[in-house]
Amino acid sequence: xxxxxxxxxxxxxxxxxxxxxxxxxxxxxxxxxxxxxxxxxxxxxxxxxxxxxxxxxxxxxxxxxxxxxxxxxxxxxxxxxxxxxxxxxxxxxxxxxxxxxxxxxxxxxxxxxxxxxxxxxxxxxxxxxxxxxxxxxxxxxxxxxxxxxxxxxxxxxxxxxxxxxxxxxxxxxxxxxxxxxxxxxxxxxxxxxxxxxxxxxxxxxxxxxxxxxxxxxxxxxxxxxxxxxxxxxxxxxxxxxxxxxxxxxxxxxxxxxxxxxxxxxxxx
Amino acid sequence: xxxxxxxxxxxxxxxxxxxxxxxxxxxxxxxxxxxxxxxxxxxxxxxxxxxxxxxxxxxxxxxxxxxxxxxxxxxxxxxxxxxxxxxxxxxxxxxxxxxxxxxxxxxxxxxxxxxxxxxxxxxxxxxxxxxxxxxxxxxxxxxxxxxxxxxxxxxxxxxxxxxxxxxxxxxxxxxxxxxxxxxxxxxxxxxxxxxxxxxxxxxxxxxxxxxxxxxxxxxxxxxxxxxxxxxxxxxxxxxxxxxxxxxxxxxxxxxxxxxxxxxxxxxx
Numbered sequence: 360x361x362x363x364x365x366x367x368x369x370x371x372x373x374x375x376x377x378x379x380x381x382x383x384x385x386x387x388x389x390x391x392x393x394x395x396x397x398x399x400x401x402x403x404x405x406x407x408x409x410x411x412x413x414x415x416x417x418x419x420x421x422x423x424x425x426x427x428x429x430x431x432x433x434x435x436x437x438x439x440x441x442x443x444x445x446x447x448x449x450x451x452x453x454x455x456x457x458x459x460x461x462x463x464x465x466x467x468x469x470x471x472x473x474x475x476x477x478x479x480x481x482x483x484x485x486x487x488x489x490x491x492x493x494x495x496x497x498x499x500x501x502x503x504x505x506x507x508x509x510x511x512x513x514x515x516x517x518x519x520x521x522x523x524x525x526x527x528x529x530x531x532x533x534x535x536x537x538x539x540x541x542x543x544x545x546x547x548x549x550x551x552x553x554x555x556x557x558x559x560x561x562x563x564x565x566x567x568x569x570x571x572x573x574x575x576x577x578x579x580x581x582x583x584x585x586x587x588x589x590x591x592x593x594x595x596x597x598x599x600x601x602x603x604x605x606x607x608x609x610x611x612x613x614x615x616x617x618x619x620x621x622x623x624x625x626x627x
Numbered sequence: 628x629x630x631x632x633x634x635x636x637x638x639x640x641x642x643x644x645x646x647x648x649x650x651x652x653x654x655x656x657x658x659x660x661x662x663x664x665x666x667x668x669x670x671x672x673x674x675x676x677x678x679x680x681x682x683x684x685x686x687x688x689x690x691x692x693x694x695x696x697x698x699x700x701x702x703x704x705x706x707x708x709x710x711x712x713x714x715x716x717x718x719x720x721x722x723x724x725x726x727x728x729x730x731x732x733x734x735x736x737x738x739x740x741x742x743x744x745x746x747x748x749x750x751x752x753x754x755x756x757x758x759x760x761x762x763x764x765x766x767x768x769x770x771x772x773x774x775x776x777x778x779x780x781x782x783x784x785x786x787x788x789x790x791x792x793x794x795x796x797x798x799x800x801x802x803x804x805x806x807x808x809x810x811x812x813x814x815x816x817x818x819x820x821x822x823x824x825x826x827x828x829x830x831x832x833x834x835x836x837x838x839x840x841x842x843x844x845x846x847x848x849x850x851x852x853x854x855x856x857x858x859x860x861x862x863x864x865x866x867x868x869x870x871x872x873x874x875x876x877x878x879x880x881x882x883x884x885x886x887x888x889x890x891x892x893x894x895x
Binding site: 392393394399400401404473500501504505507508510514515518519594595596597599 | 660661662667668669672741768769772773775776778782783786787862863864865867
């Protein structure tokens with residue numbers, strides 16, 4: 360069982376990649392919809408929520424964990440690794456940094472939530488990985504509500520994207536990381552607001568790195584269940600999220616309600 | 628001590644009214660910023676959070692409670708009253724319904740979060756109070772993020788407001804209730820999108836009803852502390868919210884961080 364978790368349903372863009380790149384593997388997803396969004400919350404709160412999400416996935420039999428959320432990847436990867444005790448943990452930031460470093464001419468932009476940008480994680484990881492590459496970050500806090508309200512194709516989304524990306528255009532970026540799992544849903548609008556810029560989607564890179572790991576660890580891979588079974592849990596459920604989930608995953612999804620608060624008692 | 632609580636900082640528009648209409652009375656405010664927004668969450672979750680907020684205010688000495696949030700007023704007033712055991716509870720819906728009924732020519736619009744609109748509370752209360760008045764509801768889920776991101780004066784806000792209010796214009800409403808504590812911050816944009824329509828602000832009406840209650844119950848009023856002391860607690864704190872809070876209250880605010888989860892042990 361591959362476990363994925365996010366603050367909400369945005370992480371389903373990572374689940375979609377698992378279905379595409381690793382067909383057949385069972386997955387369990389947890390979206391903390393009762394407490395979303397995480398993007399504007401403090402590191403302390405995000406770490407606590409991330410540990411609860413980890414407990415939840417372990418209690419449901421996850422043997423590999425994907426942090427399908429840039430904010431948690433940026434702020435809580437160490438806490439999730441400590442909590443997961445030996446279960447391999449994949450996050451969405453480093454695969455995106457590596458990909459961006461590989462394709463850029465030297466100027467990378469990162470768009471993300473306020474939490475991810477303020478964490479400075481992309482700047483620091485790039486400095487460690489490819490010190491000559493310049494990284495410019497830009498928080499885009501309106502993108503998540505625009506996507507969640509189904510307004511990605513409306514002119515207001517284009518106008519807001521144009522405004523958010525202006526400072527990055529002035530910096531003459533050649534590569535742009537979509538540093539929030541919701542943002543691939545705005546890909547066409549973002550591409551228009553950043554003409555000639557190469558887009559990096561962390562979901563694709565993360566699942567590619569998980570795939571490599573499975574190839575390099577065939578024993579571990581053989582231990583993962585492969586019955587094409589997929590469970591989707593959320594901490595709050597309403598008809599709107601049910602519809603969004605199916606749209607974003609590209610197939611029918613039955614969301615089930617679950618409480619994170621009791622997960623610790625169940626885990627291990 | 629007058630206690631007010633909300634999912635976040637929007638309820639500060641109600642605190643602002645208390646400062647204006649009831650100067651000198653001590654207040655304590657709780658904003659559940661770690662778990663906001665409530666507007667798109669389920670009734671069950673909102674009731675649980677509302678009870679925790681009530682416990683928090685009681686534990687800080689509140690002798691009167693104002694539910695400074697339309698979603699909680701719509702969905703959890705009974706739970707808050709039961710929990711508050713004798714402490715008078717004021718909510719923002721009925722004063723707004725009464726005011727709208729008093730001024731309308733017969734067609735009232737209500738704009739609010741998805742949670743408030745789906746609860747049907749405005750339609751039901753108006754049917755009980757003034758059965759001849761027609762009520763048309765419209766969810767405006769983008770308004771809260773627009774306000775929180777400081778985009779209330781941008782053209783995208785006007786364009787989105789225009790779109791949201793179109794169905795209400797077609798219904799020829801003459802009166803419009805701003806059914807979310809954030810919306811007064813969009814008053815000018817909303818007024819432009821609903822020309823000739825009278826706006827009702829529940830914050831003003833609610834505090835007016837609290838003021839009447841104090842006048843009618845002088846003994847109770849005399850028992851409330853009046854040292855012009857004001858405390859503001861939030862369940863999560865970041866520099867952005869500190870700035871927003873001062874802007875919205877119209878005076879400098881020092882937000883303090885507090886946990887709701889331990890409040891029950893402290894209360895009574």
